[in-house]
Amino acid sequence: xxxxxxxxxxxxxQEQAYWRFVQGKAEALCHLYGYQRLDTPVFxxxxxxxxTIGPTTDIVEKEMYTFQDRGGKQLTLRPEGTAPVCRAxxxxxxxxxxxxxxxxxxASIYRYERPQxxxxxxxxxxxxxxxxxxxxxxxxxAIDLAWQFYSSLSLKGLSLKLNSIGCRACRPDYIKRLxxxxxxxxxxxxxxxxxxxxxxxxxxxxxxxxxxxxxALEAPKSTDHLCPACKSHFDALKVQLEALxxxxxxxxxxxxxxxxxxxxxxxxxxxxxxxxxTLGGGGRYDDLIEELGGRPTPAVGFATGMERVVxxxxxxxxxxxxxxxxxxxxxxxxxxxxxxxLALLYELxxxxxxxxxxxxxxxxxxQLRQADALGMAQALILGEEEMRSGTVLLRNLAxxxxxxxxxxxxxxxxxxx
Numbered sequence: 001x002x003x004x005x006x007x008x009x010x011x012x013x014q015e016q017a018y019w020r021f022v023q024g025k026a027e028a029l030c031h032l033y034g035y036q037r038l039d040t041p042v043f044x045x046x047x048x049x050x051x052t053i054g055p056t057t058d059i060v061e062k063e064m065y066t067f068q069d070r071g072g073k074q075l076t077l078r079p080e081g082t083a084p085v086c087r088a089x090x091x092x093x094x095x096x097x098x099x100x101x102x103x104x105x106x107a108s109i110y111r112y113e114r115p116q117x118x119x120x121x122x123x124x125x126x127x128x129x130x131x132x133x134x135x136x137x138x139x140x141x142a143i144d145l146a147w148q149f150y151s152s153l154s155l156k157g158l159s160l161k162l163n164s165i166g167c168r169a170c171r172p173d174y175i176k177r178l179x180x181x182x183x184x185x186x187x188x189x190x191x192x193x194x195x196x197x198x199x200x201x202x203x204x205x206x207x208x209x210x211x212x213x214x215x216a217l218e219a220p221k222s223t224d225h226l227c228p229a230c231k232s233h234f235d236a237l238k239v240q241l242e243a244l245x246x247x248x249x250x251x252x253x254x255x256x257x258x259x260x261x262x263x264x265x266x267x268x269x270x271x272x273x274x275x276x277x278t279l280g281g282g283g284r285y286d287d288l289i290e291e292l293g294g295r296p297t298p299a300v301g302f303a304t305g306m307e308r309v310v311x312x313x314x315x316x317x318x319x320x321x322x323x324x325x326x327x328x329x330x331x332x333x334x335x336x337x338x339x340x341x342l343a344l345l346y347e348l349x350x351x352x353x354x355x356x357x358x359x360x361x362x363x364x365x366x367q368l369r370q371a372d373a374l375g376m377a378q379a380l381i382l383g384e385e386e387m388r389s390g391t392v393l394l395r396n397l398a399x400x401x402x403x404x405x406x407x408x409x410x411x412x413x414x415x416x417x
Contacts, residue, residue, distance in 0.1 A: 005121075006115060006121070007112075007113075007115040007120045007121025007122065008120055008121060008122040009120055009122075009307075015310070016323055017320045017321070017322060017323050018310045018313055018314070018320060019306065019310065020323055021153075021313075021320050021321065022126070022153065022306060022309050022310065022313070023106060023126070025149065025152045025153055026104070026106075026126045026149055027104075028152075029145060029148055029149055029152060030104040030128060030145075033102070033141065033145050034102050035102040035103060035104040035128050035130075035145075036102065036103055036104070037103070037104055037105065038085060038088060038103040038104070038105050039105060039106075039107075040078070040081075040084035040085065040087075040088055040105065040107070041078075041084070042077060042078055042107075042108060042110075043075045043076060043077050043078065044075065044076060044078060044083070044084055044087065045073070045074070045075065045076075046064070046066050046074040046075060046076040047074070048076075048083050048084070048087055048292075049064060049076050049079055049080070049083055051291060051292070052082075052083040052086070052258075052259075052260050052288055052291060052292065053079070053080065053083065053258050053259060053260065054200070054258065054259025054260070056199040056200045056259075057200065057203070057257060057258065057259055058192075058203075058257065059079050059080070059111060059257065059258070062112070062113070063079060063111040063112050063113050064076050064077075064079050064110075064111070064112070065077040065079075065110045065111075065112060077110035078107060078108070078109060078110060079109060079110055079111050080109060080125075080258065080303070081105055081107045081109065081125050081127045081303055082127070082129060082258075082260070082285065082288070082301050082303070083260075083288070083292075084107075085103055085105065085127075085129050085131075085301075086129075086131070086288055086289055086292055086299070087292060089101060089103075089131055089289065089294075090289065090292055090293065090294045094131075095132070095289075095294060095295070095297065099131070099132025099133055100130045100131055100132040100133040100138060100299075101130075101131045101132055102128070102129070102130050102131075103128065103129050103131070104126070104127065104128035104129075105125075105126070105127055105128070106124065106125070106126055106306075107124070107125050107127070108122055108123070108124055109122070109123050109124065109125050110122055111123075117277075117311065118277060118305065118307045118308035118311045119305065119307065119308065120307065123305055123306070123307050124305070124306040124307065125303045125304065125305060125306060126149075126303065126304050126306060126309075127282075127301060127302060127303030127304070128142070128145065128301060128302055128303075129299060129300070129301035130142060130299065130300050130301065131289070131297060131298075131299040132297055132298070132299065133298060134233075134286065134298035136233050136234075136236040136237040136240060136264075137240060138300050139233075139237050139240075139263075139264045139283075139284060139300050140237055140240035140241055140244060142282060142300045142301065142302050143160070143162075143241065143246060143248075143266055143302075144244055144246060145302070146266075146268060146280060146282070146302045146304070147160060147246055147268065149304070150268060150279065150280075150309075153309065153312075153313060153318075154316070154318050155270070155279075155309075155312055155313070155316060156271075156316070157270065157271035158268055158269065158270060158271070158279070159247075159249060159268070159269050159271070160246060160247060160248040160249065160266065160267075160268055161248070161249055161250075161251040161254050161266060161267045161268075161269060161281075162238075162241075162248045162249065162250055162251065162254070162264075162265075162266050163222065163223065163250065163251055163252060163253075163254040163255070163264075163265050163266070164222060164223055164226060164230060164233070164234040164263050164264055164265070165202065165222045165255055165256075165261060165262070165263065165265055165283075166222055166225065166226050166227065166230045166262070166263065167227065167229070167230050167262045167263060167286065167287075168262070168287065169227050169229075169230075170225060170226055170227035170230055171202075171222075173225060174220065174222050174225040175201050175202065177220045177225065178201050178202070178204065178205075178219060178220055179197060179201050181218075181219055181220055182197055182201070182204055182215065182219070183197070185215055188211055188215065189204075189211070189212060189215070190207060190209040190211065190212055192207065192209075193207050193209070193212050200259070202255045203255065203257070204216065204219070205219060205252070205253040205254075205255050206253065206254075206255050206256075206257065213253075216253045217253070219252070219253070221252035222252060222255075223250070223252060230263055233263055233264075234263065234264070237264060248266075251267075254266070254267060256281060256282075256283060260285040260287065260288040260291070261283045261284065261285055262283075262284050262285060262286045262287060263283070263284040263286065264283045264284045264300065265281070265282075265283035265284075266281055266282060266283055266302075267279075267280070267281035268280050268281065268304075270312055277308060278308075279304055279305070279308050279309060279312065280302060280303060280304025280305065280308075280309075281302065281303070281304075282300070282301045282302030282303060283300065283301075284298065284299065284300045285299050285300070285301065286298040286299065324354065325354065326354035326355050326356040326376070327354065327376060327377040327378065328348070328353065328354065328355045328356075328376065328377065328378045328379070328380060328414065329355070329356060329357060329358075329367070329368075329370075329371035329374070329376040329378070329379045329380070329397075330344055330345045330348070330355055330356070330357040330379075330380045330382075331357065331358060331364055331367040331368060331371065331379050331380065331381050331382070332364070332367070332381070332382045332383070333364040333381065333382070333383035333384065334383065334384060337382045337383065337384070337387055338360055340382055340387060341357060341382050342357070344380065344382065344392070345357045347411075348410075348411065348414065351411045351415065352415065353411065353414050353415060355380070356374070356376075358370050358371075364381070364383075368397075371397060372397055376397055377396070377397060377398065378394060378395065378396055378397060379394075379395045379397055380392050380393070380394055380395075380410075381393040381394075381395060386404075390406060390407050391404050391405060391406055391407060392404070392405050392407060392410055393405075394413075
């Protein structure tokens, strides 16, 4: 028997209420903030991700699903959502529109990593990007939209972590100081961090190994080594967040896992579980568009894992609006009335009334048992007497109460007001 591949999951009908609820809240807020939806392909040129994410990141070195198609082209299943959005921004001339261009997406994401709770090899993201403006007000807007998204889901006890990792003008000096701090402690680093010390020093701060985390606590802070422009930007952002009354904690170990970030980085974390289960995060990436061949174009964005949001909703045990489904069951007595029952079924559906019915060959008693098992509220019953008089029997399946309705009045009686 075939089974779902490791690190993937089926989203079953009983799970769909969570996904529908989360997507609905996300879309409503994006429209409120002026963001428009963009969908990109599930695979892209492999070079797009190698160039933007960074060739020495764990994603590129260990996690990407890259394959050669029949034409010999190297393609990669999308491991993150921002680079494809920026590619589309350039390819379709969105840089010629009034800036900033605000876009949001829902995307399946593919990374070959160890499956863990809320994170799979195929998982799903909601994200948004604001491209074309360097004002720290756009950083504040992105953080506010992310925070309001989680608030709209009634998730409690969340914390907002904030940092600035500088730009290509001031970051090299900070990286140098970071290496100087770590080099005397190289024997105490995990194998991955020994490699990061040479290839990607900023990621030393993000290691989840206990011994490395202790070292990261005393490491030099990027915010102490910002150039004047980056310091001014970060100070302005903090003023705006305070004006918005958004509570945040400065976290000098927060760097994110993608090389394209500049200046602002932020994460939203659930209570008691820390960075291992970060709900979502983002930041600025002012060099990414230029890296793809465009003009220097500042941008800021955010993404959240849908699976982790759904897990948080389940843990909070919050009531969700049910997915609309038929509440009326069409039943019939006698095979001679079957065709008329089917005709009534489709007549009601075309009138916008949700109904379902039993497969052919079941007795009326069996049909009503099926209606009860499906949780139907009412049953419409066509029998010999109803066919003769041009009526339908409407039965409340919870109370047993029933009423006889003339066929011409049935739709108006059942149609939602």
